[in-house]
Amino acid sequence: MAGLALMTLAVGIFASGGTQAADAAQGKSLYEARCVGCHDGSVHERAKRKTKSFGEVRAQVSRWSEQAGGPWSKDEIDSLTLYLNERYYHFRCPQLLCKADQASLQSGSRN
Secondary structure, three states: OHHHHHHHHHHHHHHHOOOOOOOHHHHHHHHHHHOOOOOOHHHHOOOOOOOOOHHHHHHHHHHHHHHOOOOOOHHHHHHHHHHHHHHHHOOOOOOOOOHHHHHHHHOOOOO
16 A cells, blocks of 8 residues: 555656656766665566566655655656666656656667
8 A cells, every 4th residue: 555655656746747857877876875885786686576667666766765864855866766767677757757768768779
């Protein structure tokens, strides 16, 4: 039930719009500064991932921001989520958040 609430929150944030696009380079920097101490890349490459969508990745980032001395800003959460998605998950990114990411997915380029 809590997972559904987090996903609903994430979807609501995406629908609100009006913010600048997330920045994957900033997300990488945030990940290296705040997350690598506990997470290496293998946590994202597990065969049985808990996350099944971009919104679920964002919900996990938001949840961990609270546990890692947060809360982080919405822009930080969005940027970190975009970085993780581009690096590991490759889920479809919501258009309101990731306009540049949508263009790269449509052209067929992936990391």
